[in-house]
Amino acid sequence: MITGKRITQGLGKAAMEGAKGESTKTSKRKTSVTSKKEANVDHARIERAVREILIAVGEDPDREGLLETPARVARMYAEIFSGLHKDPSVHLKRVFTENYDEIVLVRDIEFHSMCEHHLLPFSGRAHVGYLPNGKVVGLSKLARVVDEVARRPQVQERMTETIANMVEQELGARGVVVLIESSHSCMSMRGIRKAGASCTTSAMRGIFRENLSSRAEILGLILNQKR
Secondary structure (H helix, E strand, O other), rough: OOOOOEEEEOOOHHHHHHHHHHHHHHHHHHHHHHHHHHOOOOOOHHHHHHHHHHHHHOOOOOHHHHOOOOHHHHHHHHOHHHHHHHHHHHHHHOEEEEEOOOOOEEEEEEEEEOOOOOOOEEEEEEEEEEEOEEEOOOOHHEEEHHHHHHHOOOOOOHHHHHHHHHHHHHHHEEEEEEEEEEHHHHHHHHOOOOOOOEEEEEEEEHHHHHHOHHHHHHHHHHHHHHO
């Protein structure tokens, strides 16, 4: 059995990185970072497309309430799809050598992503754990990886696999687990319309995939404490 766990639950923005010390730097970088994101998105093209959609569904894009809608949607897409233009693995490059070989688990990382099938959001919480192999990473970096991977059109299954593969490759961990629980608006507000239904996906790597007792232990830490 693996013992001596280090568990962090519900990282807030301030707690994740001592945000007070970072707030000034963040505000100074805000303009340049935003400009870089904007350069990767064709706002004018999105605006034209949104205007055409409004016309196609029978709306008048020139009425007062919709005049600025195409521009708002373009800015929104630039924000929620910003992960398409980033490499989340950069957050896992800075590691620390530690003589610690027990479970590290960050639970309840909130995220919002977009289903690629209907371009409707799915939201929930991700739990990311790993068994170090001589290297550990800052806890907030795991949350940053989840956040950036989430900001792209995708399916939950791929999101789960992407995060697990990234943590395994970058940290060389002996074991990795990613478990995601979310609700999908493409299922609750259209089609079958089953509000309250949720989806759980998991990806296991290394010892958590090969050893049943290790798998049971990490899943117990994730799931049992939620009851």
